Amino acid sequence: MPEPAGAEDWMPRRLAARRAVITGAGAGIGRAIARRFAAEGARVLVADIDSGEAESVARELGPPALAHAVDVSREESVAAMIGRAVDEWQGLDVLVNNAGIGIAANTPDTGIEDWRRVLDVCLTGTFFGMKHAIPLLRAGGGGAIINMSSVAAIVGVADRAAYCAAKGGILALTRAAAVDHAGEGIRVNCIAPGTVDTPWIERITRGYDDPAAARAAMEARQPHGRLVSPEEIAAMAAYLASDEAASVIGAAMVVDGGMTAR
Ligand SMILES: NC(=O)c1ccc[n+]([C@@H]2O[C@H](COP(=O)([O-])OP(=O)(O)OC[C@H]3O[C@@H](n4cnc5c(N)ncnc54)[C@H](O)[C@@H]3O)[C@@H](O)[C@H]2O)c1
Numbered sequence: 001m002p003e004p005a006g007a008e009d010w011m012p013r014r015l016a017a018r019r020a021v022i023t024g025a026g027a028g029i030g031r032a033i034a035r036r037f038a039a040e041g042a043r044v045l046v047a048d049i050d051s052g053e054a055e056s057v058a059r060e061l062g063p064p065a066l067a068h069a070v071d072v073s074r075e076e077s078v079a080a081m082i083g084r085a086v087d088e089w090q091g092l093d094v095l096v097n098n099a100g101i102g103i104a105a106n107t108p109d110t111g112i113e114d115w116r117r118v119l120d121v122c123l124t125g126t127f128f129g130m131k132h133a134i135p136l137l138r139a140g141g142g143g144a145i146i147n148m149s150s151v152a153a154i155v156g157v158a159d160r161a162a163y164c165a166a167k168g169g170i171l172a173l174t175r176a177a178a179v180d181h182a183g184e185g186i187r188v189n190c191i192a193p194g195t196v197d198t199p200w201i202e203r204i205t206r207g208y209d210d211p212a213a214a215r216a217a218m219e220a221r222q223p224h225g226r227l228v229s230p231e232e233i234a235a236m237a238a239y240l241a242s243d244e245a246a247s248v249i250g251a252a253m254v255v256d257g258g259m260t261a262r
Helices: 028-037 050-062 073-087 112-139 162-184 199-206 209-222 230-241
Strands: 019-023 041-050 066-068 094-097 143-148 187-192 253-257
Touching: 019 028, 019 112, 028 041, 028 050, 028 094, 028 230, 041 050, 041 073, 050 066, 066 073, 066 187, 073 112, 094 112, 094 230, 112 143, 112 162, 112 187, 143 162, 143 230, 162 187, 187 230, 199 209, 230 253
Parallel strands: 019 041, 019 094, 041 066, 094 143, 143 187, 187 253
Antiparallel strands: none
16 A cells, blocks of 8 residues: 555554545645644545645545635535545544634734634634534444634734634633533544744735844744744644543643743
């Protein structure tokens, strides 16, 4: 059998034959998670609102990876995504609710449409994913859900009011679902990344007069003096998805280069 795409000799194969749906997998952190899961042997549904990016990631990974277009803020779209996993694989083992967006504004400057869009994609999208995946995981005897929170759930980040609220909501919802479903063999956890080197951060720094200085400031606020790599978040996601994390339930795994340790 050929080596899975992206597999390195040192990587374990903890996810052999696991069926995993990953949202926002067309870019950044989600793409790194799709690569790592595939490298560890998982069958991956690369789900993204940008179908072209989803297809390009699925193509790069090769079979059995599949691309799927989803808007996580729409319940019928999320239901169809989970339905696709059932059609293709007759079940599901892992859901990664990673898709997210942000806007830059403090509380009074946040317009209601921006507020709703950030909450709809980040928090309600995570809720829809869990709502539709949990019955399926339960029917299959258990599984793992990994939600993408942020350090913005733990400390205040300037000019990110809606984003902080959404990511704090994800952390609270993760804990609520974890206690509700641990007895059914479903482990729900979240990851709280610091600043991760993705297209998102590139877009933010491009908006500054001096993008290099903006990036340097982001690097400096993390005690290890650099941005976190998407692969470092993917390594945490793979651990949480694996049986090695069997007793990790309702946790917020902080991967932030020490940012919240200050
Ligand atoms: N980059 C960071 O510093 C950082 C830090 C903490 C948390 N996060 C979180 O990690 C996740 C991924 O961030 P990233 O930096 O990789 O972002 P990114 O913008 O580079 O990639 C996000 C992906 O999500 C997709 N997406 C956006 N809206 C969607 C929707 N409604 N439905 C489906 N897909 C959608 C985009 O098309 C894109 O492919 C987000 O939830 C983000 O909040 C990022």
